[in-house]
Amino acid sequence: MSRPHRTGGPRPAARTPRTARRAGTPRTARGTVRPTAALTRACLALALLAAAVLATASCSSDGRKSVTLDVLASSELADLGPLLDDLRHDTGVTLHMDYQGTVDASDALTPGHYRHDLAWLSSDRWLRLRLAASGSRTGLPLSTRTMMSPLVIGMRRAAAERLRHASPDGRISWADVAAAAATGSFRYAMADPRHTNSGLSALVGVATAAAGTGAALRPQDVACDRLRGFLTGQAVTGRSTGDLADAYVRHQDGTDALITYESELLALNASGRLREPLEVVYPEDGMVLSDYPLLLLDPAKRPAYDKVVAWLLGEHAQRKLMERTLRRPLDTGIRRDPRLRRPIGNALYFPDQQQVVTRLLADYAADTPKDIPGSAPTGPPPPAAPASQALFLLDFSGSMRGERIAELRAAFDGLSGSDTSHTGRFVRFFRGERITVVRFGSRVLAERTLTYRDEKDLAALRAFVASEDFDGSTAVWSTLDGAYDRVADLLRAGPGRPLSVVLMTDGESNTGIGLDTFLARYRQRPAPVRAVHTYAIRYGDAGTAALDRAAWATGGRMVDARTGSLLDAFQETRGCVQ
Template identity: 35%
Template structure:
């Protein structure tokens, strides 16, 4: 969370009163919007003394926003805006509290009236417009910057494919992925706006209708989506982490689907914009309804600051996004693909992707049930795992549950391995066996973390294949108590090629070592998810975007 503070300022609103005689008609001046300048007052009117010299006594004056807090639910993509927000402290008098959540599930949170937020700042409100609740829950929105979701291809591969000279169609991208000529990375469409936009771009283009995709079109394009999915070799739950993983080791892929602003930051990537169109994120800062005068004024002050000419130029320079300060000469032309106009279409497309189209997940859950996990901690762990079996969940939450074709392996450990369970989710999606296993977990013993992690990685390697996405999820609430330690594990890992490239996603909880979990994630190409506040369910659901 980041706080941004700035000096208050008031927007002057002049109410001009003119005396009229019988032969002169009354003249009314139009009101000004945030983007319009007020017309100059007549000279004689300007010479009149102010009727309200004290702004505090003027009922039309904006309230003093100094000290006002603006709580914003935002996409993690705007983290690169933090320096600009921090510099706003010199000019505004507000505090901006940022809480990060994915665009789709964050939108559903707000539309359900959950959370105490004053505003949102997602890459796009396109998904939000599909909800009937939007008109009642949203007061105002203002686009701050723009960036299309495009394809970044390694310079040499772009030349080999001919995409550096002539942009391919989406159908040509599908053919290249299906034939093995083009391997790519893409974030999860369920949790990340860039991945979701890329999926909509593809599905709409190959539907061939020339219009927004419909639920009926989803079945028609499913086979081409499946062919496209064969080329995915890197996945992620967020756009930023996708680029981090690519920058760390790009050997597995030829390119990535992501925001233009991120692609342009890598000099080794060539920006490729498919001929038949893309979707542009416009980052609308959105005020929610009924938040009070001071919050509304704070929102207005922040929007005015961010849309100021010099700040728009700074955003363009520092984040590589398109703004009002960029010109057609600075931007590559794009054809804009229409967004689906029905919520049912979005959900049908996402459901098809996770349950039928994408490569199935091959997951090993290494679960600590040592003695320290007794009581509330074990209850929280069970609740978090069971949340991934809730087949009756609504919206995107239903897509975070375990899906048909996925393989789930549990390795329960304490001083050693306590139990193992292999489960494959059938076409009917029945997860009763998973629920039964989780409910039987019990707490007892020490914490042989790294020895059992070696076993979990070996299990994962046994079933790793080009047609699945393999990973290990490590959960522990304490520090390792048995040999080997982190150093011994690192030596073992570097000597075992079979397990290399399998990411370990570690959940930081309880007394687990943040330093060791960070080192483990760095070593294996995984990531640490902080559940230090005790919200294990949120951590497990976030991880699902990476599996």
């Protein structure tokens, strides 16, 4: 039964604090206070107020909702820090950057297994090749270019003057750099192309220039390694573009040049870290251009991606990108920094087949020392890789007298550096190369092996070829069989040594063992010996069938010197190894 409601008169005082309660507040059966409707409304209002405060914390100052995106980014984009603050302020989008070398970052991107919302790379070309080769059905993520910077060469003034003086036209090309590096007179810093886009772009640029086709590299353009001379000049490296710059600063006194992005060179020149500023050289035979695409990895983040892209391509951001990073804006209407007004010139194509780039990287790994300053230590220094070696078997039978031997000597002069043509500068003998020359007739007349360290070695080689010691007969197959005995000895002494055999003859074999006997013996040799190829040069009256058969049986090929010069034929075999 309910208690009677009092009307009028004073309210009785509570007897004790434990039983005190507000008038009108009913007591529950257990004696606790039940809230009234008014109190409930008040609590709800406080809860809504707290929620509003929390909601405001995830919005920008003008009420836009804030978004944070995880971005896999090329390491050189670490210079964007202040601009990213502006982006967050203007759009409400925060980019959380995870920096890696571009090649490493591209290797980490697998459709269906992306761990980031966006990727911002210096170039997406390697990623495109990987996705195409994998047969991915999703294709390349949505991609938008944001700015540009060409891959150039920063040279110390004295080095640039030397190369201009030696160049046939006074302009510096990749071919000039390769020729100077091959002689040991030009040392440069270049990032590791297995990890960085700047290093990979340099490798592709030099290889494209060496091919001389003016088009994207094809597998046949890299079948023979034409970059060995160029790579002998690499003195400093780094696993990222920033690491490379730091390593160059440490070794600048002994290094002639730094191969990297135009923006990086300009920033380094302005940093005060160099004892002399580097001249920015734009190679005449072309450069690879980076365009810094922003890729959408998570389609659900498309609205935020669109905001970021719209902001980056706006006039204000494009100008700030140029001013703060020294990269070229996409907006042609923006007045360029004076340092960025030079035309880019010949932009080289990037290969459209993954196997081409894979071959270039494999050759790089085989050609470069493992302990170049700036490389990341991974344990005790590895043993030095065996030097590459070419074995030249030269026919000195009587039919080679006169004009033919003169052309042979001219060919070796060209390989020693007298040929200043574009091709000649890439395929000349290079510092550290081991060269074996065998003069033969009815037997081996003489053999000479030397390592090219300076011009005295090349002079000795030319003198050896200048001999007038001719013989009356031609033992082609006995000589080639003996060369493979020599190959077996070399491989026992230095497993993995890059080797090739170049056989030049102007006639038919008329003494010694026959071709069938040579081939039978060749097939019985150990696999590493059989992996060494023979490149046969047909000259003068030599027949085609036997030379072609022998070359193909060993994995090589025949080159016909009668369709061009003997020098051209020798140059075609350069860098062709097992």
